[in-house]
Amino acid sequence: MLRRDFLKLSGAFLVAAGLPGLLTACASNGKSSTSKTFPQGVASGDPRPNSVVIWTRALPHLLGQPHSVTAEVALDEAFTSLVLQETFHVSSASDYTLRVVVENLQPDTFYFYRFITASRQVSPTGRTLTAPPLSDAKEIHFAFVSCQDRGHGFYNAYRRMINDDRNQPADQQIRFVLHLGDFIYETNNDPLMAPLDEAFQPIPGGLIDGDGNRREVGAFPNGGKTSDGISYARTLDDYRHLYREYLTDPDLLEARARWPFIHIWDDHEFSDDSWQTEANYESAGTNGSTDEPSQPRKVAANQAWFEYLPVNLLQRGDIDPDLQQTKAFEFAEVRETLNDRVDESNFADNEDNLKAIDTLTIYRSFRFGRWLELAVTDNRSYRSDHPVPEEISGNGSVFVDPRMLLPLELVNQLDAGRTANNGDPDSFIFAGGVQINPRFNRPPGTILGGTQKEWWKALMLRSEARWKVWGNSVPLMRFLVNLSALNTGLPDVVLSTDSWDGYATERNELMAFLVSNGIRDVLSLSGDFHAHFAGVVLSNYDASPPAPAPAMAEFVCGSVSSVSMFAAARQLSERENPTENERLLQSLISYDATRADEPGENRVTNNLNNTLLNGVVAGVAAAQTNALSAIEAAKDLDVNGHLRYADTDGHGYGRVSVAENEVKVKLVTLSSINKESNGADPGIQRTAAFRVPSVMIAGKLEISGPVIEGEPPFP
Structure with a gap:
């Protein structure tokens, strides 16, 4: 097939921005969007000095029917200075996803974009930024x-x-x-991936979002199962199902739009x-x-x-x-x-x-x-x-x-x-x-x-x-x-x-x-x-x-x-009636640092950092003494x-x-991912x-x- 014909069937289009007659075009007077029409929001990607990709998934009123979607790109959030306004047809062949490769853009420039269906449903507004020119010296x-x-x-x-x-x-x-x-995980009931509380124990019933719904991925349309009973994506419908569900997270949607x-x-x-x-x-x-x-x-x-x-x-x-x-x-x-x-x-x-x-x-x-x-x-x-x-x-x-x-x-x-x-x-x-x-x-x-x-x-x-x-x-x-x-x-x-x-x-x-x-x-x-x-x-x-x-x-x-890594290592190392070697390996991952003069719940100490940084002898020293001086004396930087x-x-x-x-480089560690x-x-x-x-x-x-x-x- 010709490239443009193939792209249409794939929900992808290549267009040039800045076409004559569009620079002063008026913004469309669309109604407010609904999450039913654009359930996965909008996104952009692969910024270059003169091009960027914009993306959405736009559902028709009747699933199974193709429909038209207009993409708008502008220099302002009010869409009064349009640089692109073009209509495309999307269908179930691409699961109603639409990507537009927008070319002829200006380097190092913010652009705003949105999508409008023929029934006047308007997507959220996205913001994107082109790359600076090769000669630019900015940080x-x-x-x-x-x-x-x-x-x-x-x-x-x-x-x-x-x-x-x-x-x-x-x-x-x-x-x-x-x-x-x-970006996604192809399994949906792997016990190793179950959410854990602060004591690294599985949370009964899983995580609950702000609307009272359980945070999980629903059953696959088709799916396969491992010998351990773990379900995994097997067909195109299964993988599409995963992206649809992952792309309903509000923080991820806002990041992709920003x-x-x-x-x-x-x-x-x-x-x-x-x-x-x-x-x-x-x-x-x-x-x-x-x-x-x-x-x-x-x-x-x-x-x-x-x-x-x-x-x-x-x-x-x-x-x-x-x-x-x-x-x-x-x-x-x-x-x-x-x-x-x-x-x-x-x-x-x-x-x-x-x-x-x-x-x-x-x-x-x-x-x-x-x-x-x-x-x-x-x-x-x-x-x-x-x-x-x-x-x-x-x-x-x-x-x-x-x-x-x-x-x-x-x-x-x-x-x-x-x-x-x-x-x-x-x-x-x-x-x-x-x-x-x-x-x-x-x-x-x-x-x-x-x-x-x-x-x-x-x-x-x-x-x-x-x-x-x-x-x-x-x-x-x-x-x-x-x-x-x-x-x-x-x-x-x-x-x-x-x-x-x-x-x-x-x-x-x-x-x-x-x-x-x-x-x-x-x-x-x-x-x-x-x-x-x-x-x-x-x-x-x-x-x-x-x-x-x-x-x-x-x-x-x-x-x-x-x-x-630490939580997974602790789970994988758990054994009933562990051998001496298995207990040793467990102590290199974590140990109980509860002090006699501070009774209470077990204080799990992450010893894996120490084992990797300073070697296993330092790991053993930490588990036996919980003393920084012992770690310092035992560490081996040749490891x-x-x-x-x-x-x-x-x-x-x-x-x-x-x-x-x-x-x-700054590495940021969050306080919690459970709420x-x-x-x-x-x-x-x-x-x-x-x-x-x-x-x-x-x-x-x-x-x-x-x-x-x-x-x-x-x-």
Whole structure:
């Protein structure tokens, strides 16, 4: 189909603003909108110097019938200075969603937009802001967020962000929000995602909103079930259902109407811990296989994501059009086919996998003036399988979890594939017994895939912006738990192999590329871990000697509402009649700090921050003494010495300011997510502020901070 014909069927349109005769057009006299006509509000996204996307979902009076919707864009909120007024037809083919890519706009300019149906129903008014021109030297302010499970908590992060922004001087207000993924969660009755009270116990009956309604996601129209009985989205109707329900939250709706968003996905927009078109719900079955080919689900998830989020996948790059690889959604008929063969990029080479992934290409870059280049990557569609296959790691008698707390040496060996041991990999591995090495003939693991990786390298090399910021859905830094220091026979483990710790070969390659090419002033902004972290990404965490070089700074934001890392770890570590090793692991996560002279309820102390920052010996010392002096005496900065800050129970967001000579980052932890804000400030527990001076100024990569306001996290 011609591009314009395809876009119409997808609920997307490309138009030019500033057309003759429209600059002085009068605003339409529409009636007040109703939530029934525009139940998901309005949104904008992907701001560039001369274009932006505006979006809505407009329901007709009779569902199933197409209808017309007029989009208006103006320089003022009263819509007396229109720059666009054009009518489009929307239908059930796009679930009545409408995106308009508005071009020919002025840089660094506020625009207001709204939508009007043929029956004179008017949407809420949205506000958006185009990017400054490439020559502009102003400071750029933005926020970054991730992980917003609807059932686990309220979206108070957005309310705090809105209220705080209104109190900022105009030149320090947020320009856009970077969403790093897990905008929706594809499951709706996972017990690990149940809301918790202050004692980390499930709240009976769940959360109740200001109208007395239970905060939850309704049953899927179709849906599937895991062997544990957890429901998950399976069809296009299921994924659309999720976006519809998530996009009724008032704080999220107001945030989307106030700022343009830049979106990337992680796993839950499709399937938890997914890679390419494979789901990973089950551990090893009776045949030892964990493969769950899900190509039709991937197509459905891609389509719903494209329909409901304001992304522009037609735009070429701001600095070099040849670098851009984006592609708007194009449906493909696929079957469920096993991804059992891979090519030299570790990409499953069956036709259905390729067709499903090729329905949408979302990695892209943005330029904001002279100082900021923003690259956002797709860390799921091209990644290889997890380094330790679930038929090995899913053995519950050997490992705690299929993709968590796995031995560092085993993970690195299998990730390296045939390049392990300088190209002489072991034929056998020891993992609960001697087994054949399943990665013996495989290429090294990858998160980005071959084509995207070359795009990333070219962008880093060619960009003339002072700061290169990577919107990176999963953390880059190593998170090591040095269990070997306890002398109990347990090995050192990495916290998660679903992050870059599972793909160290490619991480080393990318960091070495930056260092060897003298590419400085690069930052990673990450999500997924449901915790706040700050630190330095090293060129190779296993290099000794020489000592690994620092390659970039990284900041990880806590979740908007999803269960925190600490709370999830406590739940996962709970065991009936725990063994000595299990009790030891539990104490590294939390302990009861109730004092004899202060009787009362258990005082749960979050020891996970301490264990990650200072090592497991310090974790044990804290659990045994609850004394800061004991922690100080026992800490081992060789474990995770690159970490500068840990707040593993922090719900909230990050705020970034990019100037010529420094980047400032503030990680905001909310007081609570268990009560709906109803427009009021939800309050904050703490903020942690950091400064990263340009290497051009400081002479080396360094992070100053944290400067903490409020109650500091233990220890």
